[in-house]
Amino acid sequence: MTVSTLDTTQLYRLPWTLADNGISWLEPTVLCNLECDGCYRRQESDPHKSWSEVMEELDTFQRLRRTDCISIAGGDPLLYPLIIDLVAEIKRRGLKPIINTNGVALDREMLRELKQAGVFGFTFHVDSRQGRGGRWAGKTDTELNELRLEYAELVASVGGIACSFNATVYAENLHEVPAMMDWAHRHIDIVQTMVFICFRHVVPEMKFNWFAGDELVPWDQIWYSTEESGREVEIDARTLVAKAREQDPRFQPAAFLNGTHDPQACKWLLTQRAGDQHEIHGYLGPKFVEAAMNSYHLRRGRYLSYVSPGETRHGRAAMFLAGFIDPDARRAWRTYLGRALRDPRKIFRKVHLQSMMFIQPVDFMEDGEQSMCDGCPDITVHDGKLVWSCRLDELKQYGTFLRTFPRNGCQAQQPCSGSGSCAEAKG
Secondary structure, eight states: OOOOOOOGGGSEEOOOOSSBOSEEEEOSBOOOSSOOTTOOOOOOSSOBOOHHHHHHHHHHHHHHOBOSEEEEOSSOGGGSTTHHHHHHHHHHTTOEEEEEEOSTTOOHHHHHHHHHHTOOEEEEEOOTTSOOOGGGTTOOTTTTHHHHHHHHHHHHHHOSOEEEEEEEEOTTTGGGHHHHHHHHHHTTTTOOEEEEEEOOOBOTTOOEEEEETTEEEOGGGSTTBOOOTTOOOOOOHHHHHHHHHHHOTTOOOOEEEOBSSOTTOOSEEEEEEEEOSSOEEEEEOHHHHHHHHHHHHHHHSSOOOOOOHHHHTOHHHHHHHHTTTOHHHHHHHHHHHHHHHHOGGGGGSOOEEEEEEEEOOOEEOTTSOEEOBTTOSOEEEETTEEEEGGGHHHHHHHSSOOEEEEOTTOOOOSOOSSSSSOHHHHO
């Protein structure tokens, strides 16, 4: 597996923290209409939260955390009976409502209702391991670009709504990342963001024991585990950068979010590019992202997350203005000018901005420590506290986050005899 070299000291460290962040994660339901490989959310007999519960969680966010947008997730939030009212309430509170959905339940009538309620954007999760049926059954991620285009064109048809896509990256579809990025480029006018999420799961080869407090938890009882030996669960952001450079050798990230236990980990890795449907003119660099984040925070009191389609249409101005402080933007502007001088017709093409984000979830260190996203945007609420959404089911099932310790030769998969902290299982 090819891994790209990337010096994080040359990138802008995104300023997100637990208390001051661009995004917060709200789950009004766990009900879903697909079964994604690697899903970390269990189905429940009563899948929907009450309106009062959801309002309490929004109150908690606004009491404990500055945030620019609320990612409404699940489950699939379009299955939540009060989704229209929820979008309107988030908008009323002065926040951006973003719907994270697989898109199955979305039609034009619902889209229009959501727009009227004030939805700011959609993030569609589409990849080849979701168990989709009908004409999408068994399709590769390259073939699923057709479905992505259907969703993007539907959103664009009503206008004024940001459109983003997520895809989980497995060993099986890693080679398709360049094709998905190329598709996003060709539709840069209607797709504002493309996100790739590295697959994570608990597999038999992991040399750890898992504990809830002092109780040993057999690895195969953890929801996000598999008995399938040999699955690749360590794809990281640098691997995705290497793949991206197969599609465009100039590909260059601008900003990152480090890990709680690894300052050089690229847990969230942001790239900003400018171009039209025919050509990418270049990549805007760390100074551009820093200026965008800090100026937004000065004006709004919070860090920037999603931007509207109208704002991303100013790619030409962004390259020119950012060029005064950002060398990468300056190079992009010069490339654009050179192309326009050779073919003046290109001046009439609209230049757009498009974001690429690589997300690298939990990493396991040799000593068993779990390196999470330091300043995670996908923080949710549980029992009035801010917690990692990707590990919420640990709290629901065990009342605590699971800890890991190296086995050091101990292969115990049942609670050790006696009392105390199970020293035998911890080695």
